[in-house]
Amino acid sequence: MPTAGNRKAGATPFYAHIVGWGMAVPETVMTNDDLATFVDTNDDWIRSRTGIRERHIASERESTATLGLKAAQAALECADILPIELDLVIVATSTPENIFPSTASLIQDRLGATRAGAFDLSAACSGFVYGVNMASQAIRTGSIQTALVIGAETMSRVMNWQDRNTCVLFGDGAGAVVLRAGEDEGGVLSAVLRSDGGGADLLGIPTIGSVDTLGMLDNGHTMHKMHMNGSEVFKFATRVIGESILQAVDLAGITMNELRLIVPHQANERIIQAAARHLKIDPTLFVTNLDRYGNTSAASIPIALCEAVQTGRVKMGEHLAFVGFGGGLTWASMIVKWSAPQSVDQTLLKRQRRQFSYTLARWRAALRRISRRINDFFGALNPARRRLARLRRKIDAIDTI
Structure with a gap:
């Protein structure tokens, strides 16, 4: 694997190309009518204000x-690469499995990506664009060759299901892309990442270990549940979408007329319409699917991208934009010159090796669990260890007095 330290001066620069993509959503679908059975709302109210009719x-x-x-598995299949070829796994999420270990580490292990580093990235609904930029910069420096970036959320776990202003908006899902180094010009051309912590109290999830410096709980917010000032977030989003896209277009050295598609964070249909008016462009230039998925936070852009590719809206050599915005406050835009064919010829050998990698990862995890239980069992039989454990419990009890 090339590194920044061993590349020759004047060597051909690397570009970070998206070569694979995949998505996953839960089977269970909750319609607006389903919501109306336990929240004071109805289908017309939700659709007219958000454009959403159902979520997973x-x-x-x-x-x-x-x-x-x-x-991730779908993206690797699409790219026809092996988990062992991955150098880096990034998961953008606001709903991780744990504070640590990272969700990225769990996925890296279950893939069998034994040569990859892994970490989670927290930038709310902007997180996927942040993650793709982090990976592309690592590729362009030559420090890695192949990266997997995932946006994944289970927003349903942090919803206050009695708050009709927020619970009607969100859904669960995941999307992923594989980025790979290439010498052909294209791929990720530019990115604009921004934050305004002054708006931290407008959108967030107070959680364990937090000190209530923002007065969130005094405002009636609940620990571990999402809160949002909808009107202020709406004004923020409609302002930054257009601004950041124009900045990213300028950095990429292209014009708005060269953009063929914009893949925005799927938050609200009215936000997207307002952004189109601000940019003075046809609203159909924006990919929208929030009517079927709702707001899936960091997963919304890769899910929308996957569907755009599958329906033929993304074509080789064309420029497209990603734009995200969310809690932090954060926002981000990116210009990509699409360089991947619609499909890659799958090789039987690699498909079999991928399946073997997933199976081996499951067996490895099972053997680790068995090994720990055996060690615990024999450890319990050791009198000296039992005495030491009792002594430690006594010391702990004294410390708590």
Whole structure:
């Protein structure tokens, strides 16, 4: 693997190309009529204000990691690469499995990506664009060759299901892309990343370990549940979408007329319409699918991208923009020159090796669990260890007095 330290001066620069994509959503669908059975709302009210008619909700057996894993496997299949070829796994999420270990580490392990580093990235609904930029910059420096970026969320787990202003908006899902180094010009051309912490109290999830410096709980917010000042977030979003796209277009050295598609964060249909008016462009230039998925936070852009590719809206050599905005406050735009064919010829050997990697990863995890239980069992039989454990409990009890 090339690194920034061993590349020759004047060597051909690397470009970060998107070569694979995949998505996953839960099977369970919650319609607006379903919501109306336990929240004071109705289908007309939700559709007229948001454009959403249904969303997917994770079951008890589904999680941010399981959805992210499925999307990742689909992206690797699309790119026809092996997990062992990955150098880096980034998961953009606001609903991680744990504070640590990272959801990215869990997915990296279940893929069998034994040579990859992994970390989570927290930038709310902007997180996927942030993650793609982090990966593309690492590729362009030559420090890595192949990266997997995932946006995955189970927003249903952090909803106050009695708050009709927020619970009607969100859904669960995951999307992923594979980026790979290439010498042909294209791929990620530019990115604009911004933040305004002055708006931190407008949108957030107070959680464990937090000190209420923002007075969130005094404002009636609930620990571990999402809150949002909808009107202020709407004004913020309609302002930054157009501004950041124009900035990213300028950095990429192209014009707005050269943009063939904009893949925005799927928050609200009215926000997208307002952005189109601000940019003075046809609203059909924006990819929208929030009517079927709702707001899936960091997963919304890759899910929309996958569907745009599948329906033939993304074509080789064309320029498209990603734009996200959300809690932080954060926002981000990116220009990509699409360089991937609609489909890659799959090789039977690589497909079999991918499946073997996933199976081996499951067996490895199972053997680790068995090994720990055996060690615990024999450890319990050791009198000296039992005495030491009792002594430690006594010391702990003294410390708490």
